[in-house]
Amino acid sequence: MADERKGHTNKKDHQLDQFRVDDKGKKLTTNQGLKVSEDEFSLKAGVRGPTLMEDFHFREKMTHFDHERIPERVVHARGFAAHGEFQLYESMRNVTKAKFLQDVTIKTPVFVRFSTVVGSRGSADTVRDVRGFATKFYTDEGNFDLVGNNIPVFFIQDGIKFPDMVHAIKPEPHNEIPQASSAHDTFWDFVANNQETAHMIMWLMSDRAIPRSFRMMEGFGVHTFRFVNEQGKAYFVKFHWKPTLGTHSLIWDEAHELAGRDPDFHRRDLWEAIENGYYPEFELGVQIINEEDEFAFDFDILDATKIWPEEDVPVRIIGKMTLNQNVDNVFAETEQVAFHPGHVVPGIDFTNDPLLQARLFSYTDTQLIRLGGPNFHEIPINRPVCPFRNNQRDGYHRQTINVGKVSYHKNSLAGNTPSEASVAEGGYQHYQEKVEGRKVQGRSKSFADHFSQATLFWNSISETEKMHIINAFRFELGKVKSKSVRQQVVDMFANVNLELAIAIAVDIGVVPPKSGGSNITKASPALSQQNTTFSAFSRSVAVIVTDGFHDADVKYVLSSLKASGLQPEIVSEKLGIITGMNGTQLEVDHANLTADSVLFDAVYMIRGSDRNKKFNKDIAYFIDEAFSHYKTIGATHEGIQWFEINDFDGKTGVVIANNMNTFAHEFIKEVAVHRHWNRQIV
Numbered sequence: 226m227a228d229e230r231k232g233h234t235n236k237k238d239h240q241l242d243q244f245r246v247d248d249k250g251k252k253l254t255t256n257q258g259l260k261v262s263e264d265e266f267s268l269k270a271g272v273r274g275p276t277l278m279e280d281f282h283f284r285e286k287m288t289h290f291d292h293e294r295i296p297e298r299v300v301h302a303r304g305f306a307a308h309g310e311f312q313l314y315e316s317m318r319n320v321t322k323a324k325f326l327q328d329v330t331i332k333t334p335v336f337v338r339f340s341t342v343v344g345s346r347g348s349a350d351t352v353r354d355v356r357g358f359a360t361k362f363y364t365d366e367g368n369f370d371l372v373g374n375n376i377p378v379f380f381i382q383d384g385i386k387f388p389d390m391v392h393a394i395k396p397e398p399h400n401e402i403p404q405a406s407s408a409h410d411t412f413w414d415f416v417a418n419n420q421e422t423a424h425m426i427m428w429l430m431s432d433r434a435i436p437r438s439f440r441m442m443e444g445f446g447v448h449t450f451r452f453v454n455e456q457g458k459a460y461f462v463k464f465h466w467k468p469t470l471g472t473h474s475l476i477w478d479e480a481h482e483l484a485g486r487d488p489d490f491h492r493r494d495l496w497e498a499i500e501n502g503y504y505p506e507f508e509l510g511v512q513i514i515n516e517e518d519e520f521a522f523d524f525d526i527l528d529a530t531k532i533w534p535e536e537d538v539p540v541r542i543i544g545k546m547t548l549n550q551n552v553d554n555v556f557a558e559t560e561q562v563a564f565h566p567g568h569v570v571p572g573i574d575f576t577n578d579p580l581l582q583a584r585l586f587s588y589t590d591t592q593l594i595r596l597g598g599p600n601f602h603e604i605p606i607n608r609p610v611c612p613f614r615n616n617q618r619d620g621y622h623r624q625t626i627n628v629g630k631v632s633y634h635k636n637s638l639a640g641n642t643p644s645e646a647s648v649a650e651g652g653y654q655h656y657q658e659k660v661e662g663r664k665v666q667g668r669s670k671s672f673a674d675h676f677s678q679a680t681l682f683w684n685s686i687s688e689t690e691k692m693h694i695i696n697a698f699r700f701e702l703g704k705v706k707s708k709s710v711r712q713q714v715v716d717m718f719a720n721v722n723l724e725l726a727i728a729i730a731v732d733i734g735v736v737p738p739k740s741g742g743s744n745i746t747k748a749s750p751a752l753s754q755q756n757t758t759f760s761a762f763s764r765s766v767a768v769i770v771t772d773g774f775h776d777a778d779v780k781y782v783l784s785s786l787k788a789s790g791l792q793p794e795i796v797s798e799k800l801g802i803i804t805g806m807n808g809t810q811l812e813v814d815h816a817n818l819t820a821d822s823v824l825f826d827a828v829y830m831i832r833g834s835d836r837n838k839k840f841n842k843d844i845a846y847f848i849d850e851a852f853s854h855y856k857t858i859g860a861t862h863e864g865i866q867w868f869e870i871n872d873f874d875g876k877t878g879v880v881i882a883n884n885m886n887t888f889a890h891e892f893i894k895e896v897a898v899h900r901h902w903n904r905q906i907v
């Protein structure tokens with residue numbers, strides 16, 4: 226089915242195809258295969274009488290329904306996923322023996338699940354939160370899971386604190402408020418009393434926590450992993466995903482409004498981009514540190530609250546992942562996929578990062594409760610594309626029928642098979658790191674500096690990004706009822722930057738700190754979103770137009786936008802057809818009632834009907850709001866008069882068609898800018 230269905234296929238797609246079921250045009254049966262003749266009325270003793278236990282179809286249907294739900298993930302419950310492929314640009318053979326990172330001709334199937342962390346499955350997409358970015362590579366040597374986030378550091382240094390951190394950020398237990406938000410007392414109490422959170426909080430309060438799209442987020446493996454090459458030499462490595470569209474964000478007001486107008490904004494964006502052929506692309510980057518240089522930095526490279534500044538350790542771009550196929554069934558694929566940072570292949574290994582070590586336990590454990598037993602690797606989305614075999618048997622929901630009587634090792638009855646593979650045959654061998662020490666419960670002194678990189682982040686970003694961080698702190702702490710917690714947090718962040726702490730303090734009713742500050746002056750320009758890639762490709766444009774438009778000009782602009790990869794969508798008074806002066810007909814995509822500027826990246830205003838006062842008023846709001854969200858707005862024809870009257874003329878990011886031949890080009894150039902921050906918004 227795969228080939229004709231989507232037009233592109235790979236090993237994983239072929240495998241999944243064996244499990245895809247299409248019931249269209251078929252007869253209804255029970256789960257036992259019995260054809261069902263009545264699905265509307267249960268079996269009763271008389272048409273007005275009681276339902277009979279004997280009705281096996283009713284019982285089966287109802288029982289299955291009653292058991293449809295499984296526990297949602299304890300974190301990252303709300304997610305959305307897609308299939309794709311990864312291809313290498315250059316062989317990494319000198320540093321890793323992982324085959325999929327050696328052969329540039331291999332296309333490795335991938336499955337990527339993006340998620341928010343805190344909210345439940347039914348929460349909104351655009352909340353302020355970390356985004357999960359988990360990738361399963363189905364390699365010929367087994368599955369490799371890169372279970373990362375869109376922020377390169379983490380809240381805590383040791384996994385034993387993970388349950389505490391999650392309890393603090395989740396809705397408060399006595400009233401389950403607030404949903405999908407960190408703006409409450411327990412979270413900020415945790416922050417102030419666990420100061421290793423400082424760096425992560427700077428990122429969480431930044432624009433990174435409100436991405437414009439899953440397609441426009443960076444991804445990070447966060448931990449330091451190991452590469453091991455064929456000679457057994459090891460390297461420290463950090464993984465990065467870089468979106469080819471650049472890293473872009475919503476603004477807070479927009480994120481808020483979207484949570485109501487379209488809580489599915491991010492999943493819809495991903496789904497539609499793939500359906501429409503705007504395949505999201507992410508380049509894989511690696512930062513590599515030689516083993517000999519483990520202690521060459523002023524931070525501990527095993528500390529997950531630290532980045533390796535890109536200017537010090539360059540990110541080498543080694544390949545690209547393209548997401549080109551939506552799932553067929555969200556439950557079967559997105560919900561049942563089981564990621565695990567411990568799923569590695571030869572050539573990729575772990576380090577002693579205490580956060581990573583804890584994760585190696587937690588992920589299998591959580592799948593056991595979530596997916597109901599130890600055979601979750603047999604669920605189609607989780608199956609490797611290479612053969613898998615061992616002496617593990619039985620358990621809930623076992624699918625394979627293992628023939629023969631031998632299920633132990635060593636044996637003679639089956640010639641001691643399945644047998645172990647030597648390293649030369651591809652058997653996994655743990656890196657033989659020398660370890661010695663006393664058994665202790667403690668933190669290495671090299672993990673003690675919680676503030677320098679938080680300041681580095683602050684130093685690296687633009688004034689606009691800084692203002693957003695200040696406002697995010699003001700919002701979050703403004704929701705904290707405990708004045709003591711608010712004061713503790715402000716005092717804590719005085720260690721990052723004194724002006725930042727003072728700016729927060731003045732708005733949230735606590736005493737501005739008098740001392741503090743940091744002597745860190747270093748900056749890492751790569752951390753600022755101002756230095757990302759800017760592109761108009763795949764940006765959505767609301768085209769506001771009613772009957773009587775200028776046919777040739779409008780057709781020309783729309784086709785120019787499409788030719789440059791933008792997505793114009795017609796917004797008008799009502800759904801149906803609108804007709805130009807010379808009879809051109811356009812299908813309306815959105816009636817104004819269901820459209821809003823927050824759903825689009827830019828607005829192109831052609832004509833406001835002067836017949837419909839309500840529409841005129843709504844459109845005025847639409848454009849005002851787009852303007853206040855720093856978006857590009859353009860006008861031709863009657864739209865121009867509108868702009869003149871409403872005083873938009875001459876403002877930055879406002880494109881008025883003085884010349885129809887150049888309008889589309891100028892407009893597209895401005896759309897690529899995404900936000901015109903230097904616009905004065907009062």
Ligand code: HDD
Nearest residue numbers: 298300301338357358359373374384387447583587588591
């Ligand atoms: Fe985790 C899910 C990412 C630390 C325990 N985590 C989960 C997911 C992502 C991450 C993306 C969702 C995967 C999916 O889509 O199914 N987690 C991270 C990152 C971390 C991190 C980047 C720090 C670098 N996590 C972390 C720690 C622990 C966990 C320290 C526990 C010791 N994470 C879990 C979990 C989850 C999970 C409870 C919930 C659902 C699941 O695993 O499958 O086991």
